[in-house]
Amino acid sequence: xxxxxxxxxxxxxxxxxxxxxxxxxxxxxxxxxxxxxxxxxxxxxxxxxxxxxxxxxxxxxxxxxxxxxxxxxxxxxxxxxxxxxxxxxxxxxxxxxxxxxxxxxxxxxxxxxxxxxxxxxxxxxxxxxxxxxxxxxxxxxxxxxxxxxxxxxxxxxxxxxxxxxxxxxxxxxxxxxxx
Amino acid sequence: xxxxxxxxxxxxxxxxxxxxxxxxxxxxxxxxxxxxxxxxxxxxxxxxxxxxxxxxxxxxxxxxxxxxxxxxxxxxxxxxxxxxxxxxxxxxxxxxxxxxxxxxxxxxxxxxxxxxxxxxxxxxxxxxxxxxxxxxxxxxxxxxxxxxxxxxxxxxxxxxxxxxxxxxxxxxxxxxxxx
Numbered sequence: 266x267x268x269x270x271x272x273x274x275x276x277x278x279x280x281x282x283x284x285x286x287x288x289x290x291x292x293x294x295x296x297x298x299x300x301x302x303x304x305x306x307x308x309x310x311x312x313x314x315x316x317x318x319x320x321x322x323x324x325x326x327x328x329x330x331x332x333x334x335x336x337x338x339x340x341x342x343x344x345x346x347x348x349x350x351x352x353x354x355x356x357x358x359x360x361x362x363x364x365x366x367x368x369x370x371x372x373x374x375x376x377x378x379x380x381x382x383x384x385x386x387x388x389x390x391x392x393x394x395x396x397x398x399x400x401x402x403x404x405x406x407x408x409x410x411x412x413x414x415x416x417x418x419x420x421x422x423x424x425x426x427x428x429x430x431x432x433x434x435x436x437x438x439x440x441x442x443x444x
Numbered sequence: 445x446x447x448x449x450x451x452x453x454x455x456x457x458x459x460x461x462x463x464x465x466x467x468x469x470x471x472x473x474x475x476x477x478x479x480x481x482x483x484x485x486x487x488x489x490x491x492x493x494x495x496x497x498x499x500x501x502x503x504x505x506x507x508x509x510x511x512x513x514x515x516x517x518x519x520x521x522x523x524x525x526x527x528x529x530x531x532x533x534x535x536x537x538x539x540x541x542x543x544x545x546x547x548x549x550x551x552x553x554x555x556x557x558x559x560x561x562x563x564x565x566x567x568x569x570x571x572x573x574x575x576x577x578x579x580x581x582x583x584x585x586x587x588x589x590x591x592x593x594x595x596x597x598x599x600x601x602x603x604x605x606x607x608x609x610x611x612x613x614x615x616x617x618x619x620x621x622x623x
Contacts (some may be wrong), residue, residue: 266504266511266582276456277463279479282557284456284463287506297580299506300458302481304557325445326555327466327478332445333555373604375553375560376505376512378461378483383605401476403445418549419617425552426562426605433612438598 266292268299281305281340304374304381308351309338309427311369311435312361312388318408319432320359320391321423325403334407334417336428338383347384355388357397359406364390370434374426385431445471447478460484460519483553483560487530488517488606490548490614491540491567497587498611499538499570500602504582513586513596515607517562526563534567536576538585543569549613553605564610 268289277284283303290296312320325332339354341347351366370385398404409417414432417423423432447468456463462482469475491499504511518533520526530545549564577583588596593611596602602611 266502266584268504268506270506279465280477282463282479282481284461284481286458289506291580291582293582295580298459300461301507302461302463302558304554323445325447326552327447327449327468328480328557328559329552329555329561333552335555338556370598371600371603372608373505373508373512375483375558375606376508376514376604377517378507379481379554379558380507381554382508401470401474403470403472405445415616421550424550425555426609427554429551430605430608430612433609433616437594437612437615 268292271296300378302379302381304379305340306347306382306384307338307340308347308354308384308386309336309431310351310355310366310386310388311336311431312355312359312363312391313411313435314361314391314408317411319411319414320361321407321409321428322358323405323407333425334423334428335425336431338427341384348386351384351386351388356394357399358402358404360394360396361388361391362394363388364392369438370430372430383427385427385434387435447471450475479557481558481560483558484519485526485561485563486517486519487526487533487563487565488515488610489530489534489545489565489567490515490610491534491538491542491570492590492614493540493570493587496590498590498593499534499540500586500588500607501537502584502586512604513602513607514604515610517606520563527565530563530565530567535573536578537581537583539573539575540567540570541573542567543571548617549609551609562606564606564613566614
């Protein structure tokens with residue numbers, strides 16, 4: 266099934282994403298072109314405090330022209346381990362330091378056109394620190410009781426893939442951990 | 445929290461994706477640049493046959509250089525309703541016609557950099573037709589017993605966001621429907 270690359274043309278190199286066009290040959294012998302968005306790998310964190318609240322963030326997302334309610338997440342920096350990144354991003358975005366940061370999964374966000382892979386973490390044993398958002402991030406931190414979370418997903422109030430995957434994963438696999 | 449666009453520059457117009465750079469001003473007054481991948485909206489379909497198997501597809505995904513096991517999905521064409529698209533894509537990719545195609549959710553795949561929104565459907569009452577994959581798609585259809593699905597997600601065998609969201613959504617909200 267593999268698609269062999271005949272030629273790769275770099276279209277754009279940007280701040281967060283690159284774009285390239287790969288001319289490929291399919292296993293059928295047919296040739297076609299694949300557009301590939303190169304995006305760095307990321308972490309996403311389901312953070313649950315001692316009172317069973319999920320720590321989430323609200324921020325404006327330009328591509329969708331709206332404010333979304335999401336779990337904290339961010340790009341893994343050069344040389345950084347996913348777990349380090351998860352600890353850093355959680356603290357920067359929400360002000361919480363996690364005593365325990367456990368990897369509970371990983372997934373591609375849009376494998377049809379993007380290279381992005383997200384490592385999913387469960388953060389517990391939270392201590393309050395101070396937020397240090399990136400200069401171009403304006404983030405509101407919101408704590409939501411765990412028992413309301415699935416209702417928010419069903420109602421479409423939580424409507425981005427990484428948050429839904431993260432929260433469902435915790436609901437399914439880690440019910441005992443979050444207690 | 446809104447980010448007002450000062451200037452929008454189109455970088456690339458492609459077959460599947462476009463790319464633009466938006467110069468924006470944050471509510472803080474600070475100016476920055478957002479890279480936006482424009483991707484058409486899509487459907488993704490959890491299709492369950494009368495024997496409680498989930499109909500999935502395996503295909504090579506160039507951006508991640510590997511074969512992934514996913515739920516059927518595809519791009520909504522111009523003038524097409526999401527439900528029409530779900531019926532069409534399911535039949536084209538898997539050969540199954542669905543007697544019932546119910547919308548069970550919707551989500552953004554990567555709202556930090558992509559406009560893509562996916563409508564999620566549950567397909568039941570399946571009748572076998574014939575596949576008609578796109579000329580540049582090589583797809584293998586796989587039927588997987590429902591009771592193995594959550595194990596495949598936990599094991600990382602199903603590792604793309606739309607498939608995980610779709611399957612978890614059915615597991616949670618529609619347990620009764622799939623029976």
